[in-house]
Amino acid sequence: MQPTIKSKLPYAGTTIFTEMSVLAAEHNAINLGQGFPDFDMSPQLVSLVNKAMQAGNNQYVHMNGLPLLRERIAEKIEKLYAAKVNATNEITVTPGGTYALYTAFTTILQKGDEVIIFEPAYDCYIPAIELNGAVAVTIPLLLPSYKIDWIAVKEKINPATKAILINSPHNPTGAVIDEADIDALKAIVKDTGIFILSDEVYEHLIFDGKKHLSILKYPELYERSFVHFSFGKTYHCTGWKLGYCVAPASLTKEFRKVHQFNAFTSFGPTQYALAEFLQQENEYLQLGSFVQQKRDYFMQLMTETKFAALPSYGSYFQLYSYANITDEKEKDFAVRLTKDYGVTTIPVSAFYRQPTENKVLRFCFTKKESTLEAAAEKLLKL
């Protein structure tokens, strides 16, 4: 008799990104759903990976990441955020940002702990919390700005609160935190044992002259933080699944205990390549304006349609309201758009645990201009 599994994630289906990408492929639709660029990554970076493999760098790299890459990451952090982090004991290279977040949760959480997250929330947070026996306490972001409601946060804090997760630039809304948010966070965690998990995978994808406020800049926040990054987003190679976690030495020590018995190390050749490529500052410094142009181009195309843009200050994404078009639920409308109009998006309701309908869809604008043009043309028919 085959044994049965008592599911640890009884409410989870397949992620909305996979579901919508499969639907897009089935209907040959333009996929503005899942967040990935449809243009080529840097050929130079590809050559560097090739070079590393040809040179025989194909065995395990150090479990915490290639030492030279960690040095280069530390240099970059110092330049960008005026923070000195130690490459030896504060940076761990991981197989992606998602893995790093999961590892950080596993490192700190005990059964019954509470973690405050904000909704709409990127889909991996709640499962990672629950798989570790903890409870996700969700607080809705304030519409229409999608700012954090710090009064609500204060009200939810109790002795079981183990961590607060923040994500800026934010997926799916494109909201970014400002100095007032940092001050509010400082005031809330001061004199508590609360950890911060900061998801900063879109650190360079920030627009309109705004500056990314990394937790790394603030020593009184950093001392309690695990800060997460992803090379996939920075270098247009989401399929690489390579990222890193920065945390103070004592936190990193425990993080690595978990990491060493799970992935242990990450794919090597890309680490050699990135150690070299990271020295080309302009590759990441120009990213914000490069992606902003795409946001602006798509927004301009969309003015001809009945969709209404909500502000996006960062990330790969922008929300559009379809309140002028239909009363349908977000998921139903997103499915119909794929099937009948050939454009795939992500319903924002998928980023909430409780049914929440605001008639908004998430569009990924990090695509070739021709892709955006073709999508807008189809959406004009609505």
Ligand code: PMP
């Ligand atoms: N956090 C957010 C908000 C994301 O959008 C992503 C992208 N998928 C990740 C984390 C994970 O990045 P990675 O693909 O490196 O696991």
Ligand code: GLN
């Ligand atoms: N981060 C990507 C997004 O938000 C998707 C990654 C995934 O498919 N899990 O669209």
